Amino acid sequence: MxxxxxxxxxxxxxxxxxxxxxxxxxxxxxxxxxxxxxxxxxxVPQQVIRAITDYYEQHPACGGGRSRHWFAEEVIAEIDGDAAAEIEGSRQIIADFINAGSEKEIVFTANASHAINIVALGFPFRRGDVVLLTDREHNSNLVPWLRLQNKGSIRVDYCGTGEDGAFDLEAFRGKLESGPVRLVSMAYTSNVTGCTLPAKAIIDLAHCCGARVLLDAAQTAPHRAMDVQDLDVDFLAFSIHKMCGPRGVGILYGKGALLRQAEPGIGDDGEDAIEPVLLGGGAVHDATYQGYRLLDPPERFEVGVQNYAGQIAAGAAVNYLQAIGxxxxxxxxxxxxxxxxxxxxxxxxxxxxxxxxxxxxxxxxxxxxxxxxxxxxxxxxxxxxxxxxxxxxxxxxxxxxxxxxxxxxxxxxxxxxxxxxxxxxxxxxxxxxxxxxxxxxxxxxxxxxxxxxxx
Ligand SMILES: Cc1ncc(COP(=O)(O)O)c(C=O)c1O
Missing domain, CATH: 3.90.1150.10 (Aspartate Aminotransferase, domain 1)
Known part of the structure; x- marks a missing residue:
């Protein structure tokens, strides 16, 4: 019919x-x-294309707070907002889109693969930890874990999905109970079957067993509303380029305490917090010949001059989708x-x-x-x-x-x-x-x- x-x-x-x-x-x-x-x-709609060209035509300067001049101020306002001028930055727009508690929990990355790798390489694994995946992961949520397994730092295990892509929560519970699962990392929506996982139940079970959860939402974010606080998910990765946005932009969401390692006197619990993989300019508050102090998240994860045009246009893309609903x-x-x-x-x-x-x-x-x-x-x-x-x-x-x-x-x-x-x-x-x-x-x-x- x-x-x-x-x-x-x-x-x-x-x-x-x-x-x-x-x-x-x-x-x-x-x-x-x-x-x-x-x-x-x-x-890509013209609203997003215009946001990209606007950056290059109007203020092709450095964001991130290192330059303090006219053009840089405008870039910073478009990405990180300017309350006085009532400009909502793209980081806040994206935080609202997934209902993150703070825009500081939004890290700009190059794509979803980059976001997943940040967690894989930065998570404080202990030898023998298990990372649990489904049997239908995109290479971007498989190969980073296999590399760690090959190096002997973790063991990768899999939850089988049925012929029709259905997720078996009881089998998942069995896996959680049988091994030291430290992290569950799964495609929220499969790019083969289109099936979406019962994420809330998965996260609840994982947390009961002491495991953290990373959702690869590359195929979810473009299509349905997500609420990271309601899900209580620990990390979430997605691609802005799969949702009418610019190429070369992705997002890593991480709970505030998981993006900041414990520092003496600061008071964050820091357990399971990820360490930035790449370090250098833009990630550091201060440095001497002996050491350095990192900036707060999210800046500590955004090293070097960034794709500012893409980050600004990411906000335009999310606004475009929100206007449609x-x-x-x-x-x-x-x-x-x-x-x-x-x-x-x-x-x-x-x-x-x-x-x-x-x-x-x-x-x-x-x-x-x-x-x-x-x-x-x-x-x-x-x-x-x-x-x-x-x-x-x-x-x-x-x-x-x-x-x-x-x-x-x-x-x-x-x-x-x-x-x-x-x-x-x-x-x-x-x-x-x-x-x-x-x-x-x-x-x-x-x-x-x-x-x-x-x-
Ligand atoms: C489920 C899933 N995860 C990860 C990726 C990788 O996304 P990106 O190209 O943004 O790294 C894709 C891309 O198709 C995907 O479908």
Whole structure:
């Protein structure tokens, strides 16, 4: 059944929203772009582009408090606010977005991978500590931990997820009770299945067993409201570039006490606090030939001249999403995904060679639709969709090599006879996608399947 008329977010017409995105106005061979690769990185609205160019045109100077002049003051105000001038800085905008208790808990990073690495390399692990992941982590939340394991500092363990991506809380409890789990680090929303973890229950259980929790929210933050205080999460990492923001900007949220190591007389408990990995200019309050004193968080984690344009534009991106409304963004993606899912299952669901990875119900997958095709010559569909109808999707393993190696057996990507081909494709939707685009995708895919004699 076709969904009722897709409501445009917050009553703002979809045409107006789409008009904000210059890249959507491009044409190739008379066809507009159909961008379904939003889980990788999203398109950027003119409000964010303007914030980036404003920085370079108006005040391309150093933020962070080292320079004290006209341009620097403006940069600092746009990032860290200026109460007297009633300017809310982007750090505060982001703190409000995730309901952090203080903007001092917001560290600007280069991306989500950088944020996760800051925790992995800075957390005071003791030999024998266990870090618990799911079995479907993005390499960015796997490889940093494997490196520590290879060095002998920790042991990595995994919680299996069901075929449909469901998380087994009882099995998780078992893992917590059976080993010295020091940190749980999991993708809040999977970039393969689109499933979102029952984060609050996970965090409650982990805390009961004395473990800290890092959520990789790279695929959550762009799509739904999050409340770090309600979750009581210890660390949270996400990518601004996956939420209409500039490339090269991510966020690490950390509870105040976990960003500041205990210093004599300061009174923070500091236990489990992370140490900055990179040190140098901009992170240090004072230094002598013998030693140094770090600045308070978050500055101690932001070493060197920063991506100020990106940090300012991050606030513009969050404001843009807030103006639309996170609930509406979530609802709209699920509606579009519901339509696509129903049509795909109706057409190919019983063929035996088409399978959605994760739950069949779109409601559990947000804007993500990943499917497997097991047919001779199953490769090359991404390129064909792009060439024929300017449709942009992803194929491959989406940086989740470990899971696909488990699923298909190691070495499955090595060249094989066409009869043994299988391929995984992923569409990731965002609020600016349309029903019309979904129809074009379905029709083009159908043509490709017919020409390949799949149907
Ligand atoms: C679940 C998940 N974690 C981490 C990342 C890495 O994000 P970034 O490119 O911002 O480092 C991604 C990117 O696709 C992701 O999907």
């Amino acid at each position: 076709m969904p009722a008329m897709i409501i445009s977010p917050k009553g703002i017409s979809l045409d107006i929203i789409r008009n904000d995105f210059p890249s959507l106005r491009r044409m190739r061979d008379g066809k507009p772009p159909i961008y379904f690769d939003n889980a990788c990185t999203t398109l 996170m609930d509406r963004i979530d609802k709209r993606e699920t509606e579009l995904n519901g339509f696509l899912t129903e049509e795909l299952l109706k057409r190919y669901g019983d063929t035996g060679w088409f399978r959605i990875i994760g739950p069949r119900e779109a409601a559990q997958r947000g804007g993500l639709l990943t499917f497997e095709i097991k047919r001779p010559n199953a490769v090359g569909i991404t390129e064909e969709l792009s060439a024929r109808s300017s449709i942009m999707i992803r194929d491959g393993v989406f940086c989740v090599h470990s899971y696909f190696n488990k699923l298909y057996g190691e070495g499955w990507t090595r060249p094989k006879p066409p009869s043994e081909h299988k391929m995984v494709y992923r569409l990731s939707l965002y609020f600016y996608n349309t029903l019309e685009e979904c129809r074009t995708f379905l029709d083009t895919l159908h043509d490709i399947f017919e020409e390949r004699s799949y149907i």
